[in-house]
Amino acid sequence: GNAGVAQAAYCALANIESIVFAPKYASREKIASIMIYGSRVFLVNGTFDDASRIARIVAEKLGWIYNGGVINPIRQEGKKTLAYEICEQLGWKAPDWYIQSVGMGTAAIGAFKGFKEMVDFDWINGMPRMACVQAEGCAPMVKAFKANSEVIEVVKEPKTIASAIAVGNPAGWPLLYRALKECNGIVEAVSDDEIIEAYKAIAKFEGIYAEPAAAAPLALVKKLREFDVIDANELIVCVISGFGLKDVSTTLSVVEKPIEVSIDIDEVLSKL
């Protein structure tokens, strides 16, 4: 989804041929975006993991570059720059907490690399604690973390409103697991109801329209505050990683219906 859109846009600008494999449940907005940028799209009758595996095999067979999240080191070099941007904008200090929703885990692994480099350079005083968030309906990392294991138990049928993180077999887990251990981090799950609550709150109170997966970090913050894991005076950065317009159907399913009126002023006034 999101990675496919980004790939399509940058390949358009660089005049590189691009093909995207997506699961058939990918949102129409993401598919439309990928196609208008000129990439071909294969809709796979399966999960994110199926699409990902097919892309890897096809790339191997044909000698193309596989733009896979965790396997491709260039992706991490790109992702890590978000950590640099955060610290730069904070006047070269790290936040106390870095909160990120995780599907494959690429963004979190990349950010961890960025923070670590900055500590090595003495640009910041120390690492932030990383709190990663998954949806309850697809939380293989949470389960493995609680079991202190680098081995994922695959979720065959992810079931969550947060489609962008519905990854049942995340290849990045061993890397992310070690990163979390090193920075005293955690990975925790939130329910779809909690995600929707955060999704509405961040739009209504901050004027930020995030897609559900991108609102999950705020839901986690609320939970971690309730359990006193995060203190009220700590500096928290939530990464909002996807724009709400990428999944309009979800929005329409959680807001009220608009009020339909004729062009008669009295009718309008009576319905105000």
Add this chain to the structure above:
Amino acid sequence: GNAGVAQAAYCALANIESIVFAPKYASREKIASIMIYGSRVFLVNGTFDDASRIARIVAEKLGWIYNGGVINPIRQEGKKTLAYEICEQLGWKAPDWYIQSVGMGTAAIGAFKGFKEMVDFDWINGMPRMACVQAEGCAPMVKAFKANSEVIEVVKEPKTIASAIAVGNPAGWPLLYRALKECNGIVEAVSDDEIIEAYKAIAKFEGIYAEPAAAAPLALVKKLREFDVIDANELIVCVISGFGLKDVSTTLSVVEKPIEVSIDIDEVLSKL
């Protein structure tokens, strides 16, 4: 549409109650955006002009602020900053041409004010020529411009893919007309086919996903080059004023269908 989305987002952040009147043909994406930000939406069974008129009357009757494009001077003060940003990013010079799609005309009028102030301040050497663009299916300004008239002949039934500029009775015309005269500007129409061509080209070659109305300036540039109104060595700035995801149905109507495949590699390879 777009103005309603912006109003809803900023009101959310500022904790101000907001109501948006939109024509019933406004895209579901725009309506979803407005509602998730917490604004109430009235869908008027009529045109943009009907919705605009009802909003103005309701605001007058109830003593609320009417956020109308041209009547509200604060809007122009906001819009003019885009001219400042353009000249700043060009190292404090004006482009030769400033190209803008126009519905109400607010953005063009605001930008004109900004350029003029910078000339007065001696921040730039002279005014750019402004070229405004409308869709052939709703081009009341083009008609009035050709007739050298400040009076609009209302387009009762706008018919164009560029819904964001489908304004049949633009209140801003007298102001824009004088601005165009002063900067040796023009307003010209392009067809929906030309808009769609530009819409696809800007995505495919620049990696920019614009809504149709926002791609119209590029269609106009092509036309003005063909007629040698614009020289090849002139510096042109096109304002791309709306994101493509605000109208996904249009995208899906102009791109090819994605290719559906099973999880069988041989099938995938055969369809590549």
